[in-house]
Amino acid sequence: MLTANIGDIQAVAFDIDGTLYKPLDLHARMMFHFFRFNQFFLQYGIVRSKIHDMGVLDDFYATQAEMLAKRIGCGxxxxxxxxERIVYKGLSPFFESIPLCNHVEETFHALHDAGLKIALMSDFPPEQKGGLWGLRKYCDVLLGTETTGALKPSPHPFRVLAEKLGVSPExxxxxxxxxxxxxxGAKDAGMKAAxxxxRWRNLFGMSCRKADISFCDYRQLRKIVLQ
Structure with a gap:
């Protein structure tokens, strides 16, 4: 666990995919869906990779569709x-039964009770996750970066998040x-980052030096933020 002085924290924002649940839990559930549309997902992944580096787009969804259409040879x-059918609606059912990482909800509860604002921000629509596993009641802001015109690591969606929270990035x-x-993305926008x-990175002393906090158990995060 790596910890720096995080100063006066008034809000904690969380990524969703791979942060609130384990990626393997999603991959196991969507395996047959992925193989059914494997060529589509391959081209879609290439398009998204390029969009990550394109900055703020005037019309995110139009640009994404245009780029994908060229790659898969359709209108x-x-x-x-x-x-809509394969990604946005198609993936939604697979999130329903995914378990949260250990101690996530109790961490959200403790942060909320301590008076901190809480947000969720993802490169995919938060509403795709339905009730967000019971965490919605703790959240002040839910934000999909696509609606801002840019994906992470662009600092733009992080700044939009700060505006919606009404809290300065620092x-x-x-x-x-x-x-x-x-x-x-968070650091470039002036935020602190966890x-x-x-766990193996922690055991071998390979924690990320760019982050203010590195943790492998949500109880560690809760202790650091609320100390």
């Missing part, structure tokens, strides 16, 4: 339909499992 309207701690997208890392 833009057909690409939009496939995105008083926000952003929690995520990706160094490239969560830690770097990296949710695999």
């Amino acid at each position: 833009i309207d057909a690409a939009k339909e496939r995105l 008083h926000i701690l952003y929690v995520g499992n990706s160094v490239k997208y969560d830690v770097v 990296h949710f890392e695999p």
Whole structure:
């Protein structure tokens, strides 16, 4: 566990995918869906990878559909339909039975009771996760970065998040499992960053040095923030 002085934290924001639940739990559930549309997901992944580096787009969904249409050889309207059917609505059922990582809900409860604002921000629509496993009642803001026109690690969605929270970036701690997208994006926007890392990184002393906090158990995060 790596800890720096995080100062006066007034809000804690969390990434969703891979941070609140384990990626393997999703992959196991969507395996047959992925293989059914494996070529689509391959091209979709390439498009998303490029969009991550494109900054703020005037019309995110139009650009995404246009890029995907060119890669899979169809019209833009057909690409939009496939995105909705295969990705946005298609993946939604697989989230219903995914268990949260240990001690997530009790951490949200403790942060909420301590008077901290709580937010969720993901590169995918939060509403795709339905009731968000009972965490919605603790949250002040839910934000999908697509609606801001840019994906992480662009600092733009992080700044939009800060505006919606009504809290200056330097008083926000952003929690995520990706160094490239969560830690770097948050730090570039002026926030503090906490990296949710695999336990083996902690055991071998390989914690992320870019993050203000590195943790592998939500009880550690709760203790650090509320100390």
